[in-house]
Amino acid sequence: MAGQLLSANHAAALAAALAGRANRAARGFCSGVYPITPSTECMELLCNQEIEKGEVVRVESEHSAMAVCIGAAASGARTFSTSSSNGLALMAENVVAAALLRLPVVMVAANRTLGPPWNIWADHGDTLLLRDSGWVQLYCADNQEVLDSVLCAYRLAEDRRVLLPVLVCQEGFVLSHTMTETDVPSQERVDRFLPPLELPGRLGATPRVMGGIDAPHTTEVHRAQHHEAMGRVFEVYREVQAAFERELGRRPADPVVAYRAEDAEALIVSMGTIASTVVRAVDEARARGERLGAVRVRMFRPFPADALARLFRGKRRIAVIDRNLSLGFGGVLWGEARGQAEPGAIVQGYVIGIGGGDVRPAHVAAIAADLAARTAAGAPVLLEAGT
Amino acid sequence: MSELTATVASAPAPARAAPLLRPGNSNCPGCGMSMALQIFARGIEHRRVQLVVPASCAAVMAGPFPTTSLAAPVVLSTFGAGAAVATGLARVARLNGDGTRVVCWAGDGGTYDIGMASLSAAAERDEDVLYVCYDNEIYGNTGGQRSSATPAGASTTNTPAGKLEEKKDILAILAAHRVRYAASLSIAHPQDAVRKVRRALDTSGFRFLHVLAPCPTGWKSEPALGIELVRLAVRSGLYPIVEIVEGRKLVINHEPDFSTEALELYLSLQRRFQRSGLSAERFAAAIAQNWRDLRARSGRIVPADREG
Ligand code: SF4
Numbered sequence: 128m129a130g131q132l133l134s135a136n137h138a139a140a141l142a143a144a145l146a147g148r149a150n151r152a153a154r155g156f157c158s159g160v161y162p163i164t165p166s167t168e169c170m171e172l173l174c175n176q177e178i179e180k181g182e183v184v185r186v187e188s189e190h191s192a193m194a195v196c197i198g199a200a201a202s203g204a205r206t207f208s209t210s211s212s213n214g215l216a217l218m219a220e221n222v223v224a225a226a227l228l229r230l231p232v233v234m235v236a237a238n239r240t241l242g243p244p245w246n247i248w249a250d251h252g253d254t255l256l257l258r259d260s261g262w263v264q265l266y267c268a269d270n271q272e273v274l275d276s277v278l279c280a281y282r283l284a285e286d287r288r289v290l291l292p293v294l295v296c297q298e299g300f301v302l303s304h305t306m307t308e309t310d311v312p313s314q315e316r317v318d319r320f321l322p323p324l325e326l327p328g329r330l331g332a333t334p335r336v337m338g339g340i341d342a343p344h345t346t347e348v349h350r351a352q353h354h355e356a357m358g359r360v361f362e363v364y365r366e367v368q369a370a371f372e373r374e375l376g377r378r379p380a381d382p383v384v385a386y387r388a389e390d391a392e393a394l395i396v397s398m399g400t401i402a403s404t405v406v407r408a409v410d411e412a413r414a415r416g417e418r419l420g421a422v423r424v425r426m427f428r429p430f431p432a433d434a435l436a437r438l439f440r441g442k443r444r445i446a447v448i449d450r451n452l453s454l455g456f457g458g459v460l461w462g463e464a465r466g467q468a469e470p471g472a473i474v475q476g477y478v479i480g481i482g483g484g485d486v487r488p489a490h491v492a493a494i495a496a497d498l499a500a501r502t503a504a505g506a507p508v509l510l511e512a513g514t
Numbered sequence: 515m516s517e518l519t520a521t522v523a524s525a526p527a528p529a530r531a532a533p534l535l536r537p538g539n540s541n542c543p544g545c546g547m548s549m550a551l552q553i554f555a556r557g558i559e560h561r562r563v564q565l566v567v568p569a570s571c572a573a574v575m576a577g578p579f580p581t582t583s584l585a586a587p588v589v590l591s592t593f594g595a596g597a598a599v600a601t602g603l604a605r606v607a608r609l610n611g612d613g614t615r616v617v618c619w620a621g622d623g624g625t626y627d628i629g630m631a632s633l634s635a636a637a638e639r640d641e642d643v644l645y646v647c648y649d650n651e652i653y654g655n656t657g658g659q660r661s662s663a664t665p666a667g668a669s670t671t672n673t674p675a676g677k678l679e680e681k682k683d684i685l686a687i688l689a690a691h692r693v694r695y696a697a698s699l700s701i702a703h704p705q706d707a708v709r710k711v712r713r714a715l716d717t718s719g720f721r722f723l724h725v726l727a728p729c730p731t732g733w734k735s736e737p738a739l740g741i742e743l744v745r746l747a748v749r750s751g752l753y754p755i756v757e758i759v760e761g762r763k764l765v766i767n768h769e770p771d772f773s774t775e776a777l778e779l780y781l782s783l784q785r786r787f788q789r790s791g792l793s794a795e796r797f798a799a800a801i802a803q804n805w806r807d808l809r810a811r812s813g814r815i816v817p818a819d820r821e822g
Binding site: 154155157158181184185186187190192194195196197199200203204206221224261330332337339340341342345 | 592
């Protein structure tokens, strides 16, 4: 792979610019952006790109950044934004609005813990705050995946069977500021992969109201339709993977990625970059003769329940690692994954790396040892990663 | 009026612009915003417009899905994001050269209060957006609470004894942004209003129109008296009819007679000023001060019409 050295922030910005230019034959590209660490450099690089038939609007808040995307997407343009942490929290009202209007906005979040107290490092608490906002959510494990996911996100979001916004999540600093060799496809290839957007029912000259008043029954219908569209994401995503492979020469990862899981006696489930650390810990455990396997949840919404249930079949011991904490409950992924295990299985939740603590293979080994020693699952275990 | 009558008599009847607000809307009878929309429609004529309406009575007005009483394409936005959503529409309209005029139609709460940040930012960026604030001086849609547009002395559901603070000077705030064009419209002076709507629609960059919109529900006034109330507000000098170009050149379009009678009538025809018992005298001092400022800033008085 003849790649460039790129941070995930820059990979995301280049992908957005490529996707934006690819819509020049249609309604163009319009992005609303506002800086916040650690997503700032994504916004900066985007503002320095020449985008044919494209605009980047430097607004006064994250709330307005998403509002610009809403207006532009309603008008049929391809749109993009990026944010982190409290920026996403401020934006939340319009994040929900973009989804409920069924607009195919794509956003990249550089994950950062919510403050105060202020902390600029990573956990998934900010994007999981938006768990129920009606967006598709993808969690990435490396920079190439961030770039590829942004491109896939447009094709998925704009598919008429889906028409939903997509949030691509990459951990702040761990990915956002770490440069790795990343392949950036040519504009011609992206043009082939991303057809011009023809948004059905975009705002034109015909009188109609987008977002009009709903009575209780029509709200139920709209929610059900939204939920059904979420359900179609897996099928459409498979087609997106095939098209990406055809046009760009590599296959984007599945919604759930298993590693040495088939013959494993115990599984470790995680999201984001911790999954890469888990893979290393699995190799080390296997070298010691322990039958450990790993599962990475890449697509968190819609939740890949069936895929997880298949992987969990026959497994008696499952550890779920969360880089987030739903206060008063435990890890969010643990809460959702444990329902897919077979009755009687020990599904133990571990929370680690909140606020950016560095999660190392030794932590994963300790988790595997704790899991092996258990006769039953207990309350979520809160581990300190330290530095 | 005689000149006008003569012109109309000798020419074919002018085509009446299609109403922007169609039957079946959910506005209260006598809503000043309904009247403002009809005047606005006369200004639109053949122009292609898209509306952004943040949460407000105007958002409810369109009626329940899938119907709409608005004869234009509309995005209903979140409360504080009207100007930013309009920015997105306007940028894409420009990218595609389709000549669409993007209009944000917002209430006073969405303008003076929660929407102030996005309004100020869109004005500062000089977005190609016409922002219209229909000002009923109250959060009509949520039952009539104080906004920063509510005048001192007016009772609202959360200031029952009458609001203590003065109304914000929204035109001065927008003028301080040096917006291309800012003006106040009176629904009692439709010729001047239609002229301003046309001018605002045909100017590019950020434009702002302010419309005093009586709200019988919140003002506790007779639905039939809306236009008369605005006429009294204009006559008394309480609601100056002006336009400001590039934030500097202020033109007074209508000279009030500053009559105490008009001011007293304006206050007494609404029950919202009863509790505080705020007198016309108290208002008169503020009016006089405001007009000294206006005259200092204006070059001349343009008798735009003789409607008042
Ligand atoms: S509450 Fe007031 S502003 Fe709202 S529709 Fe009724 S009269 Fe109009």
